[in-house]
Amino acid sequence: MSYLELLKLAAPEAIVVVTALAVLTIALTTRRALVLGPIVAVLGVAVAIVAVVMLPSHANLFGGMLVISPLNSLFKIICLALALATVPLVSSEKALPNPGEYIAVLLLGSVGLMLLVGSEELLMIFIGLELLGLSLYVLAAFDKADVHSAEAGLKYFLFGSTASAFTLFGISLIYGLSGTTALAAIGQKLTTLQLQPLLAVGIVMTLIGFAFKIAAAPFHLWAPDAYQGAPIPSAAFIASGSKVASFVVLGKIVLIGFGPVHGSADWHAMIAGWSPVLAALAASSILLGNFVALAQTNVRRLLAYSAVAHGGYTLLGVVAGGREGFSATLFYTTTYAVTLIGAFAVVGAVRRETGGDDLQNFSGLAARSPFLAACMAIFFLSLAGLPPLAGFFGKFYLFSVAFHAGGNHGLLWLVAIALFGSFVSLYYYLIVLKVIFVDKKPESATAGDGPDFFSRITVTLLATVVLVLGIMPQTLAAKIIASLP
Amino acid sequence: MSISAVLFSWDVIDRANEFFFWLLLVVGGSYGVFLSADLFLLFLFYELVIVPKYFLIAIFGSTNKEYGAMKLTLYSFFGGALVFLGIIAAYVSGGSLDLNQLVQFQFAPQLQSWAFPVLFLGFAVLAGIWPLHTWAPTGHVAAPTAGSMLLAGIVMKLGAYAALRVAMNLFPQGFQMWRTWIAVLAVIGIVYAAAVALRQRDLKFVIGYSSVSHMGFVLLGLATANVFGVSGAVLQMFSHGVIGALLFAVATFVIASAASMGIPGLSGFAAEITILIGAWKSYPLAVWITGAGMVLVAAFTLRALKRAFFDVDGESAAPSSASAARTDARQMPAPPAQMTSSAERSIHLEPITIPEKLGAGLLMFATLAVGLYPKFLLDRIQPAVEAMRFLK
Numbered sequence: 051m052s053y054l055e056l057l058k059l060a061a062p063e064a065i066v067v068v069t070a071l072a073v074l075t076i077a078l079t080t081r082r083a084l085v086l087g088p089i090v091a092v093l094g095v096a097v098a099i100v101a102v103v104m105l106p107s108h109a110n111l112f113g114g115m116l117v118i119s120p121l122n123s124l125f126k127i128i129c130l131a132l133a134l135a136t137v138p139l140v141s142s143e144k145a146l147p148n149p150g151e152y153i154a155v156l157l158l159g160s161v162g163l164m165l166l167v168g169s170e171e172l173l174m175i176f177i178g179l180e181l182l183g184l185s186l187y188v189l190a191a192f193d194k195a196d197v198h199s200a201e202a203g204l205k206y207f208l209f210g211s212t213a214s215a216f217t218l219f220g221i222s223l224i225y226g227l228s229g230t231t232a233l234a235a236i237g238q239k240l241t242t243l244q245l246q247p248l249l250a251v252g253i254v255m256t257l258i259g260f261a262f263k264i265a266a267a268p269f270h271l272w273a274p275d276a277y278q279g280a281p282i283p284s285a286a287f288i289a290s291g292s293k294v295a296s297f298v299v300l301g302k303i304v305l306i307g308f309g310p311v312h313g314s315a316d317w318h319a320m321i322a323g324w325s326p327v328l329a330a331l332a333a334s335s336i337l338l339g340n341f342v343a344l345a346q347t348n349v350r351r352l353l354a355y356s357a358v359a360h361g362g363y364t365l366l367g368v369v370a371g372g373r374e375g376f377s378a379t380l381f382y383t384t385t386y387a388v389t390l391i392g393a394f395a396v397v398g399a400v401r402r403e404t405g406g407d408d409l410q411n412f413s414g415l416a417a418r419s420p421f422l423a424a425c426m427a428i429f430f431l432s433l434a435g436l437p438p439l440a441g442f443f444g445k446f447y448l449f450s451v452a453f454h455a456g457g458n459h460g461l462l463w464l465v466a467i468a469l470f471g472s473f474v475s476l477y478y479y480l481i482v483l484k485v486i487f488v489d490k491k492p493e494s495a496t497a498g499d500g501p502d503f504f505s506r507i508t509v510t511l512l513a514t515v516v517l518v519l520g521i522m523p524q525t526l527a528a529k530i531i532a533s534l535p
Numbered sequence: 536m537s538i539s540a541v542l543f544s545w546d547v548i549d550r551a552n553e554f555f556f557w558l559l560l561v562v563g564g565s566y567g568v569f570l571s572a573d574l575f576l577l578f579l580f581y582e583l584v585i586v587p588k589y590f591l592i593a594i595f596g597s598t599n600k601e602y603g604a605m606k607l608t609l610y611s612f613f614g615g616a617l618v619f620l621g622i623i624a625a626y627v628s629g630g631s632l633d634l635n636q637l638v639q640f641q642f643a644p645q646l647q648s649w650a651f652p653v654l655f656l657g658f659a660v661l662a663g664i665w666p667l668h669t670w671a672p673t674g675h676v677a678a679p680t681a682g683s684m685l686l687a688g689i690v691m692k693l694g695a696y697a698a699l700r701v702a703m704n705l706f707p708q709g710f711q712m713w714r715t716w717i718a719v720l721a722v723i724g725i726v727y728a729a730a731v732a733l734r735q736r737d738l739k740f741v742i743g744y745s746s747v748s749h750m751g752f753v754l755l756g757l758a759t760a761n762v763f764g765v766s767g768a769v770l771q772m773f774s775h776g777v778i779g780a781l782l783f784a785v786a787t788f789v790i791a792s793a794a795s796m797g798i799p800g801l802s803g804f805a806a807e808i809t810i811l812i813g814a815w816k817s818y819p820l821a822v823w824i825t826g827a828g829m830v831l832v833a834a835f836t837l838r839a840l841k842r843a844f845f846d847v848d849g850e851s852a853a854p855s856s857a858s859a860a861r862t863d864a865r866q867m868p869a870p871p872a873q874m875t876s877s878a879e880r881s882i883h884l885e886p887i888t889i890p891e892k893l894g895a896g897l898l899m900f901a902t903l904a905v906g907l908y909p910k911f912l913l914d915r916i917q918p919a920v921e922a923m924r925f926l927k
Contacts, residue, residue, distance in 0.1 A: 437579035473616040
């Protein structure tokens with residue numbers, strides 16, 4: 051293995067790192083970083099996407115540390131595309147100090163995403179998690195003048211580092227039992243092992259770290275403050291890219307690594323393993339997220355609690371397991387990420403015009419800016435799971451897979467909880483839309499200059515994606531299914 | 536029906552383009568439900584109808600509109616969630632979403648025993664089954680005229696149609712297990728709603744509850760599980776669609792209320808008599824109770840008619856009208872009250888316009904035509920019903 055070959059296989063990551071450095075240099079040398087930075091970043095990420103496409107279809111370096119497979123490549127592209135959609139949001143955040151540094155950190159976070167997605171080895175996954183996590187802590191706390199941003203950063207950091215400690219502890223236990231850190235080898239080793247207490251502790255500890263990343267209850271406490279306080283692009287990135295990558299890795303760890311100790315979450319027939327743990331996480335996230343969201347008056351906080359609930363729905367697919375279950379999870383988390391970036395972009399535009407993101411800041415948005423209102427309606431109705439939007443098909447896919455899994459419809463209880471949760475969720479999504487479409491615009495509201503060119507294009511694109519994935523879900527679902535081994 | 540709804544909203548000026556956007560979405564979604572032979576598409580259109588309804592009512596409605604709209608939407612979605620579960624059950628066990636293929640499939644009795652009530656109840660929420668009917672009166676009261684017309688005329692039929700087409704047709708054994716309970720709920724609905732309608736002061740509440748009562752007939756017809764009852768139910772769907780819309784369009788009150796009472800010669804009679812003949816074969820007791828219900832229907836309709844036509848103007852314009860409109864139906868005090876009706880208000884306001892006359896004329900023609908010659912529709916309904924699986 052020559053270094054040139056390694057560089058070829060790791061070209062996408064390298065390109066993104068170089069882009070990050072280039073953006074930093076631009077920020078140091080010119081004063082027009084707010085305009086130039088995003089442009090260079092978008093170009094760099096686009097080149098990286100091309101580089102991913104050019105990769106060979108299969109490769110495995112250093113016992114799983116860097117794995118190239120159709121699935122990993124697909125999700126590298128998706129993560130990069132999500133980063134691509136987040137970058138234009140930065141250019142409209144005029145209040146942000148040092149936009150160049152901000153974009154550079156964002157790009158480094160994307161490298162973290164790619165490492166996470168592209169690795170099937172626990173240590174490398176942990177490094178990816180840390181790289182991603184550290185970038186996100188900085189991104190959340192970036193607006194130094196804003197006390198909420200600092201609070202968001204600190205809270206995210208404290209919870210995050212504790213969760214990382216748990217994960218590392220869990221990984222070390224797993225390593226101690228199996229003698230390897232490569233997922234495939236762990237999977238083989240576990241077939242011969244009984245589910246002993248030490249292994250159970252290791253599995254639960256590892257899962258806790260991911261439950262934190264996907265904000266599953268009861269490890270969600272950082273989410274509301276981070277979503278509400280962090281700068282808009284950071285919140286969008288935390289809610290989208292980080293979540294997608296975490297689900298990809300979580301799925302790989304439990305399905306490949308811990309596959310033999312699946313257990314069972316069937317009603318009245320639970321067997322110890324990781325699936326009852328995830329099922330419990332899913333159920334508590336769905337119930338807690340939806341009910342607490344009912345009481346929110348800040349749209350970003352509301353999105354945070356709804357994110358907790360959506361994390362719960364997405365876990366259904368992993369609990370169901372198998373190829374179908376994993377692909378349902380991946381489809382759902384991707385569409386959710388796209389939708390959420392769009393929603394955050396609209397929130398950002400409203401925040402710039404009205405100076406806040408409470409519910410009353412949205413009143414009369416339909417009269418003020420029909421474009422934003424229509425896009426917001428698409429995003430929120432998709433989150434609520436209404437046809438013909440992407441969220442609906444995602445839910446249909448997830449729930450039918452979960453219903454099918456297990457003996458004798460054993461997961462029916464989880465599906466019922468999820469359906470009940472999505473029924474509850476409709477109320478708070480509708481309340482936001484009611485404020486937008488029905489309430490009169492306040493007298494004091496001034497007609498702003500509307501969203502700028504970049505965010506307008508981004509929002510339009512994202513709304514189109516949500517619509518297209520709802521009408522023709524097979525465009526993405528077929529790719530995901532085909533890429534799964 | 537949609538044409539006359541549009542004719543009746545000729546005078547919407549404020550945000551007119553939005554109004555017609557939502558209105559056409561409702562109409563388009565309803566067409567989709569009636570036409571689709573695929574469960575997925577059917578559900579898609581079914582849900583597509585609900586959101587526009589919310590905006591139609593919440594933006595353009597009157598009387599407590601946001602409450603009414605939210606209640607209606609949440610009930611609809613509650614039904615939607617049940618339907619969703621039922622559809623997933625059918626899909627996962629049957630392996631297809633195509634209704635024509637699913638009909639061939641033999642579902643396990645154990646699955647049918649729980650999937651049928653889930654699916655049926657989900658659809659029946661939209662059809663206003665007792666005790667999940669409370670969205671209907673408040674929703675009808677809050678909606679703008681065209682909205683109420685669509686709601687009573689089309690949207691409530693969607694539920695009954697889908698219950699017949701999907702729930703009963705896919706899970707015949709489940710239907711056999713549960714049909715007595717459906718009949719019980721339907722009869723309670725007929726009598727209860729008629730009795731409640733008797734005590735209402737706001738005319739739109741009266742009509743709203745009468746819709747629930749009439750939809751009870753549809754459900755009773757479905758529960759009979761014989762050709763007569765089910766065809767009658769379908770006929771009643773059509774007939775009540777027209778009558779309900781007419782009642783909300785109030786200008787043509789006499790004919791509509793006569794049809795609503797079931798006076799021979801109008802479509803309500805034709806439909807209800809067919810249902811009752813069907814019901815007699817399965818549940819004679821139900822027919823007796825329903826007969827009493829029909830007396831109540833006649834009573835509240837006549838009372839409304841009397842108030843609308845023979846009361847002195849000055850009395851009804853009393854200040855109570857405003858408060859009566861605002862209070863919820865059930866909190867209303869007992870003393871005989873003023874009927875505050877749109878019909879009355881129209882006396883004080885401008886006379887009806889030509890588009891409204893046209894729209895009403897269209898509906899009136901339909902009522903009379905079906906009432907005088909129901910065979911025209913029944914000939915088309917019966918073969919379709921006989922092909923249904925649960926009758927075999």
